[in-house]
Amino acid sequence: MSFSQKDVDRLLAECGRMCCICKKLHQVQVHHIQPLSEGGSDGIANAITLCPNCHDEVHERSHYSSGCTSRRYSISELKLHREFTKKIARKEQDWAPGSRTWTEDRHLILFYAQCLDRPAFRTYFHQELSFADFDRALADTITAINTGCTKVGDSTLPISKGKVFLIHRDWREAMDTAVEKLEEIRDALRRELGLNNMFMDHDRFGRHHSRFHQATDLGDWIDQTRQEILDSVNSILKELDQPPLKDLKAGF
Numbered sequence: 543m544s545f546s547q548k549d550v551d552r553l554l555a556e557c558g559r560m561c562c563i564c565k566k567l568h569q570v571q572v573h574h575i576q577p578l579s580e581g582g583s584d585g586i587a588n589a590i591t592l593c594p595n596c597h598d599e600v601h602e603r604s605h606y607s608s609g610c611t612s613r614r615y616s617i618s619e620l621k622l623h624r625e626f627t628k629k630i631a632r633k634e635q636d637w638a639p640g641s642r643t644w645t646e647d648r649h650l651i652l653f654y655a656q657c658l659d660r661p662a663f664r665t666y667f668h669q670e671l672s673f674a675d676f677d678r679a680l681a682d683t684i685t686a687i688n689t690g691c692t693k694v695g696d697s698t699l700p701i702s703k704g705k706v707f708l709i710h711r712d713w714r715e716a717m718d719t720a721v722e723k724l725e726e727i728r729d730a731l732r733r734e735l736g737l738n739n740m741f742m743d744h745d746r747f748g749r750h751h752s753r754f755h756q757a758t759d760l761g762d763w764i765d766q767t768r769q770e771i772l773d774s775v776n777s778i779l780k781e782l783d784q785p786p787l788k789d790l791k792a793g794f
């Protein structure tokens with residue numbers, strides 16, 4: 543058994559073809575919130591749209607899987623995600639420059655821009671002094687864009703909201719891509735250099751130098767990737783009549 547085509551069409555339209563968890567638009571699938579094997583129905587009330595990644599995760603971490611230590615997806619949580627997604631899709635239809643939803647999006651974009659306005663995005667890789675600080679800055683930026691929380695001293699405070707709250711899908715996709723790129727940079731640092739290597743070496747003259755500074759290919763790729771992130775956010779800022787972020791070329 544499966545959902546009727548009519549129900550699936552309606553659900554896809556109501557959710558704006560978004561994945562109800564991560565709000566991405568690609569390759570959306572329709573999942574039974576309560577499995578058929580547990581008495582779930584083929585009615586639309588039991589259906590949710592999910593992308594392949596979130597679909598796998600829901601299967602791995604759902605209320606009916608065993609041996610799972612991280613927080614599981616409950617039926618009621620999945621239904622809340624679906625209702626929230628429908629709300630985003632409805633708001634999207636009202637989105638126009640100057641509208642209330644546009645103003646809310648604008649606040650979010652300005653917050654994310656502020657999070658990217660830091661030395662970690664304006665210093666060439668080969669000039670970085672502390673890779674631990676650099677990595678931490680990237681991690682904090684990812685958290686801020688994902689959750690709206692920023693580090694203030696030792697505490698993390700909810701200042702704004704995460705990128706899933708963006709209504710304009712182009713802007714949401716731009717921020718999704720920005721976070722993916724930041725995660726790739728962090729992965730590359732770990733994979734290619736290992737953050738255990740971040741201490742400074744001494745050469746035979748007793749001078750300090752860092753092995754990181756010799757990794758030119760990686761450095762060039764990281765510089766280029768950060769510039770791509772800034773370019774994409776700067777194009778949104780331009781649409782909002784806001785000044786662009788300073789980039790690697792501008793320096794401090």
Ligand SMILES: [Zn+2]
Nearest residue numbers: 561564593596
């Ligand atoms: Zn998803």
